[in-house]
Amino acid sequence: MAVSSDKNTASIFRSGFVAIMGKPNVGKSTLLNTITGQKIAIVTSRPQTTRNRIMGVKNVPNGQIVLFDTPGIHAPLHTLGRFILKTSMDTVSEVELIYLVVNPASPDEDDISVINMLKDVKKVLFLVVNKIDMLRDKSALLCVIDAYRKFLNFEEIIPVSAKSGSGVDVLISESLRYLPEGPRYYPDEVVTDVFERFMASETIREKLMDYTHDEIPHSIAVDVVRWQEKKSGLISISANILVEKPTQKGIIIGKNGRTLKAAGTKARKEIEDIVGARVYLDLFIKVKKNWRKDVSALKDLGFK
Structure with missing residues (x-):
């Protein structure tokens, strides 16, 4: 629970940078x-969804x-995994x-792996116990907190x-107490x-992940190859x-093209909300063997 502080943030402007970290x-x-x-970052029920660092203000x-x-910290299984781990660290x-974000349960091996990576880090550290709406009683929460304090x-x-917003206002106000006095790095309208x-590419990937089987989601990448704004708007x-x-191509297409069409329709509607304009979306599926292990392919997709 947030501990009260004597630091006064009311009279000065504070600003700074926060990393949201944790296992997938x-x-x-x-x-x-x-x-x-x-909605800045895509959200699915699949672990290891985030691949890039996403900034929000x-x-x-x-x-x-x-x-x-x-991205969620986990042992890398291929070149993409190493890119992702490097991005986090x-x-x-x-x-x-x-913010070390954790589930409302005692730390498992994946949590401990993240903890070990942060042990020697000289930064202010918050434990953010998420999904508290899943807990039946407060005593369970205290057990989780005691386990991490060790x-x-x-x-x-x-x-x-994070889903309902409960406790998020407290997290924001407490964060400001620990950030230094500083400038406004971005104008108010920048989120x-x-x-x-x-x-757009992330939205397409999110919808494809929602519609495909367990063996497919992490083998998917989306590359926007054309973006043309026409005079009609x-x-x-x-x-x-x-x-x-x-075989993955066939699963994404689905019977009579239904899976690809359904995912594409949902993606198009959400992209229209993002860009504030009508969108025509054309999707093509390409097989590139072992692209997650191909450094050249990963660089082409924007991984540094």
Whole structure:
């Protein structure tokens, strides 16, 4: 629970950078979206959904919090996994504050792996216990907190439900207490530095993940190859969907093309909300064997 502090943030403007970290599927992207009040990062029930660092900005009268949603930390199984792990750990050096986001349960091996990576990090550290709406009683929450206190010294321990928003206001106000006095890094109207083209590709990937089987989602990449704004106001988008096997291509297409059509329709409607215009969406599926292990292919897809 948040500990009261004598630090006064009311009279000065505070700003800084926060990393949202944790193992896959603890709700980091949902938390970013809830804090900023907009859908910036894609959210699915599949673990390891986030592959890139996603930035979001939260503006309040007396401060600005710049948040980075990082990919879930896990043992890399291929070159893509190593890119993703590096993205998460590189972010640590750029922030003043880290949220370690966890599920409302005692730490498992994956949680402990993240904890070990953070043990020697000299940053302010919050424990954010997410999904508290899943707990039946407060005593269970206290057991979770006690279990994590054995591993790290947390400046604050804040229970939240990223889905409902419970506790998020407390998390924001407590974060400002630990951020330094500083400038407004981004204008009020800026919520993210993610370009519409990237958000479109992520939206397509999100819908495909929702519609495909367990063996498919993490073999999917989406590359927007054409973005054309016509005089009529229509935005015409073409995107390649990369998979690793011909059988995966068939699963994505589905019987009589139903799976691809359903995912494409949902993606198009959401992209229209993002860009504020009518969208024509053309999707093509390409088989690229072992693209997750191909450094050249990963660089072409924007992984650094």
